[in-house]
Every structure is written in structure tokens, then in C-alpha cells.
Amino acid sequence: MAIQSYAENGVQFLGKGKADRAGDNLSRISDLARRMGRIIKNLRAFSRQESEPAVRVDLTAVVHSAVELTTPRIRNEDVTLHLDMPDTPVWVSGGEVRLGQVFVNLISNAVDAMAGRDTRHLTITVQDTSVTISDTGPGIETPDRVFDPIYTTKEVGASEGMGLGLSISYGIMLGCGGEIHGQNGPQGAVFTVDLQSWTQEVAA
DSSP, X not given: OHHHHHHHHHHHHHHTTOHHHHHHHHHHHHHHHHHHHHXXXXXXXXXXXOOOOOEEEEHHHXXXXXXXXXXXXXXXXXXXXXXXXXXXXXXXXXXXXXXXXXXXXXXXXXXXHTXXXXXXXXXXXXXTTEEEEEESSSOOSOGGGTTSTTOOOOOTTOOOOSSOOHHHHHHHHHHTTOEEEXXXXXXXXXXXXXXXXXXXXXXX
């Protein structure tokens, strides 16, 4: 969706004679294509039950990338996004692409949950090595089953989303030594991702 959006904008910029702006969009498309290649590589490894060693990852950069990938959809659904995160890197143990997919999945699910509701607010908070994603949707009917492989809150015909599914996200978190929790908050669903801080001991 992000590539499609940048491509359409690029065509409009070319039509207006703004070659520099079109070039910026083409650069973004190239970067997203490289990301897709890395995502596919990691998905293939995951399907074979392989795991790559955890590396030092900037959590804030991963969250920003996930937001960038989902921004067109957030705008199309008229969702108000609130970001609360530090300006400095937060180094955690994990994998950039896999963690990114977890956040893309959580953001996409939140947008789906708020479809058709009068109030559509998405809040993403990064505090220490923890990320909280909350929405103003209907909440989770059975929080204790939300990570089951067959669990879904989407009706037939609903948006297919961009994510991998909560059960796979749960497996990704276990693989990098982190945790993911889902519960109901004051206004909707709240998902919390807790990661290990990067240290030489964790690397060993």
C-alpha cells in the first residue's frame, strides 16, 4: 500500500513538472522494495523453523518504519495517530524485520478494529524497552485466547490487513526473548510488547 501510494504521488509530481519530488518518491519505493526482500527472506526462514541470531536493534527506528508502512492505511481510515517515543535510539535484542512485522500487524489490527466507529484514535508509546499500542475499538472479547492460532476478531469479508497474525507475532517475540500481552484498556484493546535491552550478556 505504501509503494502504491508513493507511485501514484510520483505520477502526479511528474505531471506537474516536479521531478525532484517524484525522485524522492522513487527513492522511497526502492527502499520499500528492499524491505520487502528482507521480509520475504525472514518469512521463509520462519516457515522452516529457522532463527537468526539476535542483533542490536534500534526499537524507535523499527516503530517509525512500521508507522511509515501503515501510514497510508491509517490516513485512509481517518485514524488519528498519537506517537510518544524518545528522540534517541533504544537498543534492544531482536531482528529488525521480524520486530517490524509484529508492529505492522498490531497497528493494522488496531485500524481494522476501529473501522466504522465514531472515535478512531491509535496511540503508540515507547517507554524504556516496552512498546504499547492502544486503540479505541471494541476491545478483546477473550484476551486469554487472543494469541491462539485460530483466534480472530475479524468478520468474513473484512480487510485482509498487512500483518502476520497474532499467533505468529507471539512466536516471533518468544524467539527474540521478548513478550507480548493483550488486554482491554479504558477505551479499547491494549497490546504491550516487552523486549530485552541489548547488552553484551544478552549477545553472548
